[in-house]
Amino acid sequence: MSKNDDYMEVDTKEEEADVIDENVTTDFTYVAENAPTDEQTDDRYEDVCVMCQRPESKAGKMIHMTAEICICNDCMQKTLDTISNTEKDNPNHLGSIFGPNMGGHFPNISMVNLSDLQDMFPQRQKIKKKSKDKNSQPLIDLKDIPAPHKIKAQLDEYVVGQDYAKKVMSVAVYNHYKRVATGTMDDIEIEKSNMLMIGPTGSGKTYLVKTLARLLDVPLAITDATSLTEAGYIGDDIESVVSKLLAAADNDVDKAEHGIIFIDEIDKIAKKKNTNQRDVSGESVQQGMLKLLEGSEVEVPVGATSKNAMVPMTTVDTRNILFICGGAFPDLEDIIKERLNKQSSMGFKADLKDKYDNEENLLQQVTVEDVKNFGMIPEFIGRLPIIFSLEALTEEMLVKILKEPKNAIIKQYQKLLQLDEVDLVFEDEALHAIAKKAKEKEVGARALRSIIEEFMLDIMYEIPKDDNIGRVTITKDYIEKKGGPKIEMRVAGLIE
Numbered sequence: 001m002s003k004n005d006d007y008m009e010v011d012t013k014e015e016e017a018d019v020i021d022e023n024v025t026t027d028f029t030y031v032a033e034n035a036p037t038d039e040q041t042d043d044r045y046e047d048v049c050v051m052c053q054r055p056e057s058k059a060g061k062m063i064h065m066t067a068e069i070c071i072c073n074d075c076m077q078k079t080l081d082t083i084s085n086t087e088k089d090n091p092n093h094l095g096s097i098f099g100p101n102m103g104g105h106f107p108n109i110s111m112v113n114l115s116d117l118q119d120m121f122p123q124r125q126k127i128k129k130k131s132k133d134k135n136s137q138p139l140i141d142l143k144d145i146p147a148p149h150k151i152k153a154q155l156d157e158y159v160v161g162q163d164y165a166k167k168v169m170s171v172a173v174y175n176h177y178k179r180v181a182t183g184t185m186d187d188i189e190i191e192k193s194n195m196l197m198i199g200p201t202g203s204g205k206t207y208l209v210k211t212l213a214r215l216l217d218v219p220l221a222i223t224d225a226t227s228l229t230e231a232g233y234i235g236d237d238i239e240s241v242v243s244k245l246l247a248a249a250d251n252d253v254d255k256a257e258h259g260i261i262f263i264d265e266i267d268k269i270a271k272k273k274n275t276n277q278r279d280v281s282g283e284s285v286q287q288g289m290l291k292l293l294e295g296s297e298v299e300v301p302v303g304a305t306s307k308n309a310m311v312p313m314t315t316v317d318t319r320n321i322l323f324i325c326g327g328a329f330p331d332l333e334d335i336i337k338e339r340l341n342k343q344s345s346m347g348f349k350a351d352l353k354d355k356y357d358n359e360e361n362l363l364q365q366v367t368v369e370d371v372k373n374f375g376m377i378p379e380f381i382g383r384l385p386i387i388f389s390l391e392a393l394t395e396e397m398l399v400k401i402l403k404e405p406k407n408a409i410i411k412q413y414q415k416l417l418q419l420d421e422v423d424l425v426f427e428d429e430a431l432h433a434i435a436k437k438a439k440e441k442e443v444g445a446r447a448l449r450s451i452i453e454e455f456m457l458d459i460m461y462e463i464p465k466d467d468n469i470g471r472v473t474i475t476k477d478y479i480e481k482k483g484g485p486k487i488e489m490r491v492a493g494l495i496e
Contacts, residue, residue, distance in 0.1 A: 048312045051075040055312055145181065148174045151215065158211045158407065159204055160400040161391060164364075168388045169195065169212060173322065177216070180258055180320045192319075194293055194383060196266070196371070197326040198363055199390030202444015205326040209262040219259035221245035225327075226268045230284040238288040242316050243300045251302055253316055260322045267327030270375025286380040293383035295319030325384060333362045335370050360392040393444050398435035401445050402426075409452055416460070422469055429476040437479070455479060 046055040047062040049072040056062050059072035146154070151170035159166065172193040179190040199205050206222065213220035221244040227236045241261055249256035269285045292298065295318050301311040366389055371381055381387075393401070403410050403426070410431075414424045438447035455478060463469055470490040477483030 049075055053312045055314060057314075145174060145177045146215075151212075154215045155208070155211060158405050159208055160404055161393070161397045162204060162208070165197070165199075165208065165388055165390050168386060169208065172386050173212060173216065176322050177258075191385075192293075192295065192322065193386055194323040195325065195386040195388070196381070196384040197324060197388060197390065198329050198332070198366055198371075199326070200363070200392050200444060201328045202446040203390040203393060204445060205390060206262070206264060209260070209324055209326070213260050216260075219245055219249040219256055220262065221248050221259065222262045222264065225263050225265045225285070225325075226281075228269065228281065228285045230280040230288065238285060238292065239298050239300045242292065242298055242318060242321075243302075245321065246300060246302065246314070246316060253314060257317050257320050260324060262324045262326065264326050265328075266325040267329040267332075267374070271377065273375065282375070283377060286377050290379055290383060292318050293323050293380075295321075323384075329363070329371075329374060332366065332370060332374050335373050336362055336365055339367075339370060340365070360394075361389075363389040364391070393439075395432065395435045395439050398438050398445065398448065399431050402431055402434065402448060409448055413452070413456060413460075417463065417472070420464060422463055423471040425471060425473045427473065427475055430474045430479050433476045433479040459485065 046057055047070045048055050049059050050069050051071055052075050062070035062072055063076055064070045148170040152166045155166045172195055176193050197205050223241045223244055228238055245259050245261050246256045269282055271283045297315050297317050299313050299315050302314055368381055372378060410426055417424045434451055437451050441447040468489045469487055471488040473486040478485045
């Protein structure tokens with residue numbers, strides 16, 4: 001058999017018969033002459049079979065048809081078996097397809113230019129190879145892991161308040177990555193410290209996790225539990241949360257296996273009460289996530305959130321992935337009140353039933369039993385050993401959020417106006433007026449941005465018109481729509 005560039009020709013019919021003889025076991029261990037050179041391929045990535053989409057770690061050595069197209073031994077053997085069976089059933093079938101000169105034998109594929117086939121296949125996601133060297137350096141060095149007090153100090157620069165939550169997260173993350181860096185110590189295996197974060201909307205749950213992942217420089221995947229459904233129904237598979245982490249790690253499996261997955265709105269998969277329909281997005285999702293939280297090898301698609309025939313698959317071990325679940329858990333306060341009121345006494349000087357109605361931080365008294373009564377199954381809660389609550393934001397905390405963090409909202413607007421050589425100043429009374437308005441909206445810190453956007457619109461529109469403006473001062477009257485801002489000119493002085 002001779003090969004010429006991208007074409008393969010069969011010289012004689014006797015050679016063809018030898019190729020498709022059913023008694024011959026073919027071992028495809030050779031590499032075609034047109035296999036990619038060292039300059040054309042990257043050893044860091046796995047080859048993926050163009051037919052079954054399995055990577056070489058699962059399918060074995062690949063046969064390179066061109067620099068971009070390769071096929072595994074199994075698919076090549078199945079192809080030849082199919083051709084052999086077709087020829088036996090209908091000897092003239094292949095001849096009718098490939099021309100009269102074929103004689104009904106193994107088709108001469110010299111008419112097929114393999115390099116042209118490359119354009120017929122879409123660009124595929126590349127899968128990085130796993131490190132097999134046991135003596136290789138770990139991705140996370142124990143010396144590089146900051147101590148809990150240093151982690152909290154860094155969080156303090158970006159997140160206002162929530163001291164208890166930041167302390168819990170700092171210790172949990174520190175212990176987790178010590179576990180990852182050292183592995184087992186003296187046959188004592190340290191369990192994962194997955195977390196369940198409960199807090200009212202706008203209290204900073206997602207922001208805390210984002211800041212934490214940025215400080216630790218590890219891959220982070222933020223997903224929403226509301227889109228997860230039981231396998232076989234419309235929605236994302238449970239394994240899609242791991243697919244997002246793999247994408248965040250640039251398809252590097254080793255890096256993804258040391259990342260953080262934050263599942264928001266976890267309270268939306270609670271058991272549905274008083275329903276006669278099948279609960280495909282509640283308890284069944286919790287049961288499906290048990291293996292992820294505890295640690296297991298999961299087969300996930302690369303570059304997609306759902307499995308299909310055109311997407312390569314790879315295996316990710318979730319044993320060292322830190323899971324942080326968060327949710328607002330509405331109506332959980334009523335469950336806590338009911339538990340606390342059962343403990344109240346009767347008679348004179350007894351606690352009143354409405355004693356806890358005005359308690360803003362009632363969620364901090366949450367127990368595992370309260371979360372269970374909310375609708376989370378015991379097996380799910382058991383895999384989230386660290387449960388903590390965030391504080392409700394007070395007016396003073398909202399004022400600090402406006403001006404103290406490194407990327408505070410006020411500092412962002414001041415930077416924008418500095419580019420126009422204009423100073424932006426906020427009076428303290430104006431900041432308290434903004435915080436008071438945000439508190440009334442009951443959506444936490446999210447309300448601050450919308451309020452500031454509203455009254456800064458006219459300022460950001462009018463300031464660039466006049467190059468003589470040097471300073472703008474935001475007053476309480478302007479926030480309350482009783483007056484306007486104070487504008488100082490560079491030369492002319494103060495203009496009301």
